[in-house]
Amino acid sequence: MQHWRLPVPPGKLRYLAHMLPTRVPDTPLVHGRACVVGDAAGLLEPFTGEGIYYALRSAHLAAEALIAASVHDTSPVAYGTAVDAEIMPDLLGARDLQQVFDAWPGLFHLLVRRHGRSWHALAKLLRGERGFREVAQVLRRHPFLVRAILATGHHPAPSPVQRSHQHKPGALNG
Numbered sequence: 001m002q003h004w005r006l007p008v009p010p011g012k013l014r015y016l017a018h019m020l021p022t023r024v025p026d027t028p029l030v031h032g033r034a035c036v037v038g039d040a041a042g043l044l045e046p047f048t049g050e051g052i053y054y055a056l057r058s059a060h061l062a063a064e065a066l067i068a069a070s071v072h073d074t075s076p077v078a079y080g081t082a083v084d085a086e087i088m089p090d091l092l093g094a095r096d097l098q099q100v101f102d103a104w105p106g107l108f109h110l111l112v113r114r115h116g117r118s119w120h121a122l123a124k125l126l127r128g129e130r131g132f133r134e135v136a137q138v139l140r141r142h143p144f145l146v147r148a149i150l151a152t153g154h155h156p157a158p159s160p161v162q163r164s165h166q167h168k169p170g171a172l173n174g
């Protein structure tokens with residue numbers, strides 16, 4: 001990695017932030033004949049903040065479910081099942097990785113800089129060549145290590161949205 005210099009002195013930087021709506025598992029996606037998609041459904045990947053793909057993909061899944069439901073005049077419940085099967089594993093994997101990153105950002109950065117395999121694995125994730133669901137599978141193989149990392153790491157004050165997540169079973173606990 002090349003060294004990178006900020007174009008302005010750090011003290012003069014202005015930071016902006018936006019809330020990222022990320023879905024808690026089992027939050028309803030369908031009510032009657034209505035489906036929520038994209039950000040409205042919390043289908044946003046929390047590690048990088050990528051939401052455009054999930055907005056388009058969930059809209060596609062909702063359209064398919066609505067067309068099928070209209071034939072039998074039923075509710076498009078298949079949409080929720082499709083999101084849980086296709087989209088949620090990646091979002092939960094990304095949330096797991098984000099928790100590890102938030103706990104030890106310096107260590108995470110050092111590992112990615114110094115350990116070639118970690119760097120290539122992260123690059124593949126960011127290029128979309130591997131899914132975040134694979135991260136969850138890797139982390140599940142080392143539950144004690146992950147718990148230790150999370151227990152001893154730095155924990156920024158949780159936002160109200162994050163606090164509501166803490167009461168739900170996350171992928172790491174599952």
Ligand SMILES: Cc1cc2nc3c(=O)[nH]c(=O)nc-3n(C[C@H](O)[C@H](O)[C@H](O)COP(=O)(O)OP(=O)(O)OC[C@H]3O[C@@H](n4cnc5c(N)ncnc54)[C@H](O)[C@@H]3O)c2cc1C
Pocket residue numbers: 018037038039040044049050051052053055
């Ligand atoms: C600062 C920032 C940077 C981001 N960068 C990226 C990125 O680089 N890559 C990426 O993949 N994702 C990125 N995202 C996330 C991405 O923008 C969203 O996940 C995505 O746009 C969600 O699409 P959506 O259609 O669900 O919602 P939106 O794009 O928010 O569309 C919802 C639309 O509904 C309209 N609307 C709201 N209420 C009403 C109403 N009552 N009546 C009529 N219209 C209404 C809104 O005006 C809006 O146009 C970023 C998000 C932010 C905030």
